[in-house]
Amino acid sequence: MWFxxxxxxxxVAQVIWIVLALAxxxxxxxxRWSLAVVSAxxxxxxxxxxxxxxxxxxxxxxxxxxxxxxxxxxxxxLGEAFDFYNRYWWWDVLLHGGxxxxxxxxxxxxxxxxxxxxxxxxxAGAVAFLSFCLALSAGTLWExxxxxxxxxxxxxxxKSGLTDTMGDLIVDTLGAAIGAVAGYFYLKGRQLGxxxxxxxxxxxxxxxxxxxxxx
Numbered sequence: 001m002w003f004x005x006x007x008x009x010x011x012v013a014q015v016i017w018i019v020l021a022l023a024x025x026x027x028x029x030x031x032r033w034s035l036a037v038v039s040a041x042x043x044x045x046x047x048x049x050x051x052x053x054x055x056x057x058x059x060x061x062x063x064x065x066x067x068x069x070x071x072x073x074x075x076x077x078l079g080e081a082f083d084f085y086n087r088y089w090w091w092d093v094l095l096h097g098g099x100x101x102x103x104x105x106x107x108x109x110x111x112x113x114x115x116x117x118x119x120x121x122x123x124a125g126a127v128a129f130l131s132f133c134l135a136l137s138a139g140t141l142w143e144x145x146x147x148x149x150x151x152x153x154x155x156x157x158x159k160s161g162l163t164d165t166m167g168d169l170i171v172d173t174l175g176a177a178i179g180a181v182a183g184y185f186y187l188k189g190r191q192l193g194x195x196x197x198x199x200x201x202x203x204x205x206x207x208x209x210x211x212x213x214x215x
Contacts, residue, residue: 009050010066016046016073023077035081037153042076059205063198071099080155092164093171100139100172104179105195107134109202112183117203117210124187132180139172 006014020043027035046069053060060068075095078084084091108131115122143165146157158164182195190196203210 010062012066013069016069034153038076038081042072046072061201061205064202085159096168096171097175100135100175101179103135103138104131104176105182105198107131108183113209117213119187122187124184127187128180128184131183132176135176135179136172139169143168
């Protein structure tokens with residue numbers, strides 16, 4: 001059943017899962033334990049959205065799921081196993097900004113879900129603020145995760161320590177703000193690039209959580 005479910009997922013996600021499975025097998029065969037751990041952690045985290053869809057009854061649009069899998073793969077596997085963080089100075093900034101933006105949009109959808117999609121009952125400013133706080137909290141938890149991985153497995157996800165952490169949190173703040181503003185514009189019936197379209201796609205795919213939604 002799991003195999004059939006995975007085959008229905010975005011093609012790019014399937015390719016990444018195959019790459020990670022091969023990386024785990026090869027690293028175990030070569031006794032490269034650190035790479036095996038990084039590959040396994042990446043695989044488990046990248047599969048969690050698929051499990052969440054079934055457990056929570058949420059339907060993720062293709063670009064939602066693909067974006068999550070690519071982000072996890074780029075952050076943990078490429079960033080750590082292939083040292084992209086040190087090879088490309090902008091890698092960390094790009095990923096943190098993108099993740100904060102994604103968390104901002106996800107935070108908005110979660111809060112909007114509490115109002116069952118009633119854009120007229122949901123106070124735009126308050127919903128945007130809560131979205132911002134949730135996204136920034138997620139960024140903070142990620143920094144804690146990096147610290148834990150460094151301590152437990154001898155990685156170097158934090159790079160320069162405090163400077164890297166604070167720089168990441170600043171980028172997280174900017175990304176979270178953009179995501180929150182996109183949610184505000186959506187509630188006001190205005191457009192903000194393609195971000196409001198992303199929100200609309202998710203709402204349409206999960207109408208049972210947004211029963212009071214009106215276009």
